[in-house]
Amino acid sequence: MNAKSISALEGMVAPVLLVAVWVGWTSRHESLLCPSPAKSVAATVGLWRSHALQGYLATSLRRYALGLAVGTSLGFGAGSLLGSSRILERFFLPNLHMFRQVPLVGWIPLLIIWCGQGDLSRVVLIAMGSFFPILVNTHAGFRQVPESYLELGEVFGLSGWEKFRRISLPAALPWIRTGTILSLTFGWTMLVASELLTQANGGLSDILDVGRERFRMELVNAGIVILGLLGFVFNLAATRIWSVGSLRWRSRNFHQSNEAG
Amino acid sequence: MASAYSLSRLEVAGLGRIVDPTDASDATTSVPGQAPAPKPTRSDAVSALPAAPKLSLRNLSKVFRGRAGELVALQDIGLDIRAGEFISLLGASGCGKTTLLRIVAGLERDYSGEALLDGKRITRPGKDRGVVFQDHRLLPWLTIEENVGFGLSHISRKERSEIVRYHLALVGLSGFAKSRPSQLSGGMAQRAAIARALATDPEVLLLDEPLGALDALTRLYMQEELERIWNEKRGLTVVMVTHDVDEAIYLSDRVVLLSPRPGRIRRILDISGARPRSRDDAEFNGIKRVLLGEFQLLHEKTVEYVI
Numbered sequence: 133m134n135a136k137s138i139s140a141l142e143g144m145v146a147p148v149l150l151v152a153v154w155v156g157w158t159s160r161h162e163s164l165l166c167p168s169p170a171k172s173v174a175a176t177v178g179l180w181r182s183h184a185l186q187g188y189l190a191t192s193l194r195r196y197a198l199g200l201a202v203g204t205s206l207g208f209g210a211g212s213l214l215g216s217s218r219i220l221e222r223f224f225l226p227n228l229h230m231f232r233q234v235p236l237v238g239w240i241p242l243l244i245i246w247c248g249q250g251d252l253s254r255v256v257l258i259a260m261g262s263f264f265p266i267l268v269n270t271h272a273g274f275r276q277v278p279e280s281y282l283e284l285g286e287v288f289g290l291s292g293w294e295k296f297r298r299i300s301l302p303a304a305l306p307w308i309r310t311g312t313i314l315s316l317t318f319g320w321t322m323l324v325a326s327e328l329l330t331q332a333n334g335g336l337s338d339i340l341d342v343g344r345e346r347f348r349m350e351l352v353n354a355g356i357v358i359l360g361l362l363g364f365v366f367n368l369a370a371t372r373i374w375s376v377g378s379l380r381w382r383s384r385n386f387h388q389s390n391e392a393g
Numbered sequence: 394m395a396s397a398y399s400l401s402r403l404e405v406a407g408l409g410r411i412v413d414p415t416d417a418s419d420a421t422t423s424v425p426g427q428a429p430a431p432k433p434t435r436s437d438a439v440s441a442l443p444a445a446p447k448l449s450l451r452n453l454s455k456v457f458r459g460r461a462g463e464l465v466a467l468q469d470i471g472l473d474i475r476a477g478e479f480i481s482l483l484g485a486s487g488c489g490k491t492t493l494l495r496i497v498a499g500l501e502r503d504y505s506g507e508a509l510l511d512g513k514r515i516t517r518p519g520k521d522r523g524v525v526f527q528d529h530r531l532l533p534w535l536t537i538e539e540n541v542g543f544g545l546s547h548i549s550r551k552e553r554s555e556i557v558r559y560h561l562a563l564v565g566l567s568g569f570a571k572s573r574p575s576q577l578s579g580g581m582a583q584r585a586a587i588a589r590a591l592a593t594d595p596e597v598l599l600l601d602e603p604l605g606a607l608d609a610l611t612r613l614y615m616q617e618e619l620e621r622i623w624n625e626k627r628g629l630t631v632v633m634v635t636h637d638v639d640e641a642i643y644l645s646d647r648v649v650l651l652s653p654r655p656g657r658i659r660r661i662l663d664i665s666g667a668r669p670r671s672r673d674d675a676e677f678n679g680i681k682r683v684l685l686g687e688f689q690l691l692h693e694k695t696v697e698y699v700i
Binding site for chain 1: 498499500517518519520522523524526528530532534543544546593
């Protein structure tokens with residue numbers, strides 16, 4: 133067994149203990165407020181059998197995918213522009229940082245007035261959530277491209293676009309990778325926040341809403357675990373996809389060979 | 394130390410030729426049987442030269458303007474370099490030798506005077522000039538063969554891989570085509586950088602302290618490698634910036650000694666000895682003594698200024 137799988141096992145200790153304590157506690161003191169995990173599992177299976185869970189999943193994932201697509205592509209584009217142009221950076225970066233200081237959920241009333249209570253508001257909110265992390269990281273990534281690499285591009289007579297494609301972009305890729313993974317997380321948070329605004333919207337948060345209204349804590353617990361697991365899976369998938377895609381870049385070696393001189 | 398200076402000058406008189414661009418009478422003395430080198434002139438006289446020089450610098454000056462004021466990096470540089478020549482620009486740090494190289498490379502555009510390549514003013518980098526920097530600047534996300542082929546994106550894949558293979562063999566890195574820069578030692582990385590600069594088939598190779606970051610033993614070995622590569626690429630003109638006196642003497646046809654603040658040509662030394670040069674014979678040491686003597690004079694001069 134290699135070191136990686138051992139450390140993965142070590143990471144499992146705390147959750148397993150938590151579930152064990154939960155099971156132990158509820159086997160003696162089960163109450164409405166704190167039902168046993170078994171009831172949550174049963175409730176989840178019930179949701180699946182009645183095809184309700186699949187419906188919730190499809191709706192939420194559609195919103196999430198749309199919001200992410202819009203937010204990350206705009207964020208990447210804006211980050212690339214700001215990272216490549218000193219003038220644009222001076223004009224717009226301070227404003228963007230100011231904009232970013234408004235907690236995202238603070239926009240919700242305004243969004244509802246402008247975009248209504250439907251999916252448009254939700255998608256916009258998810259897009260806003262995923263916009264900033266990738267913007268900030270992409271910008272930082274392009275900023276740190278060593279001047280010496282760009283000079284190399286000049287020596288070989290590369291055009292501005294070629295320098296971007298062949299030097300800046302690959303050099304910024306480790307930062308862009310971090311940005312996308314953070315955007316994924318923020319977008320997921322914003323999905324839940326936007327869904328909790330309106331009841332019976334057809335998304336995953338309906339599990340929480342229904343559970344709360346009917347005082348079925350096992351549904352609330354199940355909803356929380358499902359949201360957490362999905363977020364975890366997205367994060368893991370993104371990390372895996374990136375590590376396959378960026379094998380060429382070896383982001384881990386990037387700084388070392390940079391400094392080796 | 395004025396006496397040491399004149400003594401070493403005497404010793405070298407029969408071995409090499411000393412050209413002092415600031416002293417017209419000195420420049421006219423030449424060893425019999427040797428073609429007179431094109432003498433750097435203040436006025437334009439291209440037609441009067443025996444053969445058009447590959448690279449020609451005339452009244453070249455470069456001033457950096459900053460908030461703290463002006464810094465004259467180069468003042469009134471006059472130098473003609475023949476095709477196929479190996480020239481070293483030797484000097485202590487701050488003498489403008491790297492600035493001079495960057496002007497020839499086309500990376501510094503804001504200069505006064507003239508820098509001509511084949512008679513044409515240098516205004517930007519071009520594929521007729523290859524550059525090797527002190528840091529190898531291999532791109533860490535590319536393999537060695539991709540790095541070497543970096544300047545060849547406009548030709549077919551097949552042609553490119555042939556050229557890359559040839560140049561990897563030339564610098565002795567055939568077995569490392571698929572390696573990453575981070576897996577190479579300093580000397581190997583610098584060889585890959587040389588291969589990359591040569592792959593575009595430049596007429597002039599510009600080396601900016603290419604061996605400066607290497608350990609002493611690797612350095613000696615790489616000097617021999619550089620000479621071998623220069624021999625194989627017949628007709629290649631090389632301009633190398635260095636602060637290593639031995640390296641300059643070992644590799645160069647002429648050593649251009651620069652003095653700092655402002656950067657000026659202090660002396661141009663012809664080195665006529667047969668190649669490969671021995672590092673410990675009388676000629677080598679004689680020339681070395683002259684160059685070190687010049688450095689010492691510079692040092693004394695600076696001290697006088699300070700006091």
